[in-house]
Amino acid sequence: MDDDDLVSSAVQLDAVGQRSVVLAQGRAPDLDHDRSIVGRCIHGCKRNRRPNRRRQGRTRYRRSMSPRATNHAILFLLSVELLSGLISFTVGRPQGEWVFWLHGIGGFSLVGLVIWKYRIVLRSFHRRGVASETVGSIVLALLFFGVLSTGTLWAIIGRGSLDIPGYGNMRLLVIHTTLGLALTIPLIVHAAMRWPRRVRRSDFANRRAALRLFAVGLVGVALWQGASAAAPTAGKRPRFTGSREEASGEGNAHPVTQWLFDSRQRIDAGEWRLRLEGEVAQPLLLTLDEVSAIARHRATATLDCTGGWYTIQDWSGLLLSELLDIASPSQNAESVVIESVTGFNRRFSVSEADRLLLATHIKGEPLSTGHGYPLRLVAPGHRGYNWVKWVTRIEVSSMPSWWQSPLPLQ
Missing domain, CATH: 1.20.120 (Four Helix Bundle (Hemerythrin (Met), subunit A))
Structure with missing residues (x-):
């Protein structure tokens, strides 16, 4: 027996039941009433057979x-x-x-x-x-x-x-x-x-x-x-930082960028001075000629900028440790602060001094204005914002090297 036969049987049984009650009470059958009963039964049965779309939607959603x-x-x-x-x-x-x-x-x-x-x-x-x-x-x-x-x-x-x-x-x-x-x-x-x-x-x-x-x-x-x-x-496969290589070995041709609110500086070489002070026995004040006279170190280092590029260049200048040897840091010295003429600065551990280069040249030519002339820091293993440009002051400090914001706020 199919579903339609079941519906028909249910309608007939319900209609017969209703008719029996009418006859038992001695009343004449009402054909219109019977038709309404049949209609309600058919509608109810079809409604029960109809799928509940809202329920199905909730099931799919769950x-x-x-x-x-x-x-x-x-x-x-x-x-x-x-x-x-x-x-x-x-x-x-x-x-x-x-x-x-x-x-x-x-x-x-x-x-x-x-x-x-x-x-x-x-x-x-x-x-x-x-x-x-x-x-x-x-x-x-x-x-x-x-x-x-x-x-x-x-x-x-x-x-x-x-x-x-x-x-x-x-x-x-x-x-x-x-x-x-x-x-x-x-x-x-x-x-x-x-x-x-x-x-x-x-x-x-x-x-x-x-x-x-x-x-x-x-x-x-x-x-x-x-x-x-x-x-x-x-292009070439990116570095582990995601940065892409640009202008490696091309000297000053690599991109020029500044961190946040820092701005490009034009320095008069005749008036520029490098000051080294703080926890040292012998503070220093050097001209560009004096710095150049002791700048004999060369190194190949990777500058990895947080802007998404990196470049591998040959840098030349003097190691920070060479200046510290002249100035004789005290036993309290823990860190070194490298500061730009703009006030931008970064702090490093004294133990890193023999790996930090104060560069005056790149690929045998003087640094361009955009790349930090006359002196910039080369800090291998550090991201580009740590490579301070236009260096003018070095402070030897008793504070630990982590005593600074992780990212520059200048």
């Missing part, structure tokens, strides 16, 4: 990542990205390569979460419509997309820049960093106002949730490896 879990996962990964991105600026040696791996995998894992987040946003718009806070959400989404797209393009292409009014030429990596920092505060405000604050254990502890997170991680690893494999097609 199979994907819940809004609460998705939002918390995105917030966690963005926090990892911000922290690892800032730390990566301080890493100049291969031992810290894991920081760049973490940043890359975390960034590409966000791509997978964006798919789930897109569904959540659409459901929210369908349910609530456009509200006053929609504008803020759109701005946040644009910043989020800008961070992901610029980071992805840089990982694959490694080149490209835009002319920013009032600033000048800005590389993709710098744009990526700027947008990432700009995203931080709006995201915190949005999360505090809109996202659920309570994390449920079931969102991440059950097997299905674990598989989802594992899949997100696999997507991140696969995309990161794919970007790394595609990167050499855009």
Whole structure:
């Protein structure tokens, strides 16, 4: 017996029952009433057979990542990205390569979460419509997309820049960093106002949730490896920091950059002086001719800029340790502060003095104005912002070398 026969039988039984009651009460059958009974029975049976679309939708939705879990996962990964991105600026040696791996995998894992987040946003718009806070959400989404797209393009292409009014030429990596920092505060405000604050254990502890997170991680690893494999097609393989090689061995032809608010200086060689003071027995005040007379050391070193490029050059000048030997540091000396005419400065351990070069020439020619003439610091193993330009003062200090902000604030 098929479903239609069952419906017909149910209708007949119900109609017969109703008719029996009528006859028992001595009343004449009402044909219109019988027809209404039959109609209700047919409608009820068909309604029970009809699939519950809302229930099916909820079932399908539970199979994907819940809004609460998705939002918390995105917030966690963005926090990892911000922290690892800032730390990566301080890493100049291969031992810290894991920081760049973490940043890359975390960034590409966000791509997978964006798919789930897109569904959540659409459901929210369908349910609530456009509200006053929609504008803020759109701005946040644009910043989020800008961070992901610029980071992805840089990982694959490694080149490209835009002319920013009032600033000048800005590389993709710098744009990526700027947008990432700009995203931080709006995201915190949005999360505090809109996202659920309570994390449920079931969102991440059950097997299905674990598989989802594992899949997100696999997507991140696969995309990161794919970007790394595609990167050499855009030029030479990037360094472990992600930087691409530019103008190696070409002297002053490599890019000219400054950190944040620092500005290019034009120094009069006749008036310039190098002052060495602090925890020393013999303070020094040297002219450029006096510095050049003792500048006999040469070294090949890699300048790795946080703007996304690196260059390998031959530098010549004098070791910082040679100046310290003349000045005789006291037993309290712990660090050395190298300062520019602009006030920009960085602190190093005294134990590094024999590896720090005060350069006057690059590839046999004097430094250009943009590259720090007449004297700049060459600090192998440190990122480019530590290579202080236009050096004019050296202070030997009793403070430890870590007594400074990890990233310059000047």
